[in-house]
Amino acid sequence: MHTIWKGSISFGLVNIPIKLHAATEDKDISLRSLHKVCHTPIKYEKVCPVCETELKPEDIVKGYEVAKGKFVVLEDHELEELKKQTEEKAVEIIDFIQLSDIDPIYFNKSYYMSPNEGGAKAYTLLRKALLESEKAGLAKIVMRSKEQLAVIRVYNHTLLMETIHYPDEVRNAEEVPNVPVKDNITKKELDTALLLIDQLTTPFEPEKYEDEYRNRLMELIESKRTGEDLVTPTTKEPRGNVTDLMAALQASIDRTKPKTATPKRKRAAAKKKA
Known part of the structure; x- marks a missing residue:
């Protein structure tokens, strides 16, 4: 499994050298955009609309728009210096919490954690302590130039780190339009x-669910690749014209x-x- 980050977990005086591995993968089918006439893949070039010239990486700087059409320019060396000041390659557990206290809306991305050289015993200690206490560790980590909150828990005998959103990154549900306030249900x-x-209640068995669209798309691609005849999928039965909630x-x-x-x-x- 590919290692995407190396560092350590620290809680109290305990320090555990670890590696991070992506726990999930996106299996979306990637389609290229082609020129309809000659089927050549289309290039997406970075061009300045004022100078009308193609830009090289060294011609581009980062900027933050403070007002319409007005930017604060941030140089690469300034961003690198800021990154060095905050990135210590450590996952610092700052609190221990009940996992049930966190609403699922906060969860972002999952990573498996494996012990690095010399970290097996401390890794085992943290895993057992989390299981015995039925708690999860709330930590901070800097990844990809961003400081993130993360939850460390045990999943299938492995330490799992899940990055979570900060509260100001979760939009206010009260701003969702047209949500009924009154309860007029009989x-x-x-x-x-x-x-x-x-x-309809059943035990959750994730292996019985499949991405039907992706499967059908792959069948279509395969049939075109091998020159087989295309088949028309069976359509679902049309729903009745039910206008009443009870019905x-x-x-x-x-x-x-x-x-x-x-x-x-x-x-x-x-x-x-x-």
Whole structure:
């Protein structure tokens, strides 16, 4: 597994040399943009619209727009100096917390952590301490010129670091438009919705879910590559014109209802009708 970062974890006086490895990977299918006439891949060149010249990397500087059309220019050496001042190649655990206290909206990207040379025993100690205490470590780390918050926990016998957003990076949910404030749901509607949830509840087995679009796209690419005939996929049954919330819920239940209802379910249904 490719190492993307080397450093150490520190908590108290304990220091653990570690390596980071990406825990997830993006499996999106990459498509190139081609010229329709000759099928040549298109180049994306950096051109100054005023000078009308193509720019080389040394011709480009970073800038922060403080007002419309007004920029503060930041030189590369200034950014490098700032990076050196903050980057110590250490993951410093600053607190220990309950993982359940963090809403999933804060989670960003996951990394596996492996012990570097001489760090196996301390790595094992931290792993066991986290398991025994049922806690997670809240840490700070500088990666890619950005200081990030991170959570360190145990996943499948391996230390896992998940970077998390700062509070000011999470947008205010109260600013989402058209969210209903009043609750005008009837008890019958709620009971029917809960029954539907009960029928659809199942243990989470991630291996049974697949990216259907990606699979179909690869089939299309393969059929074109090998010259096979294309097939038309089977279309889903059209949904009924359901305009009532109660009818929509009942229709969903009917679709998921087992062929033979259990006596318990029959009695519950009889009570609801009564």
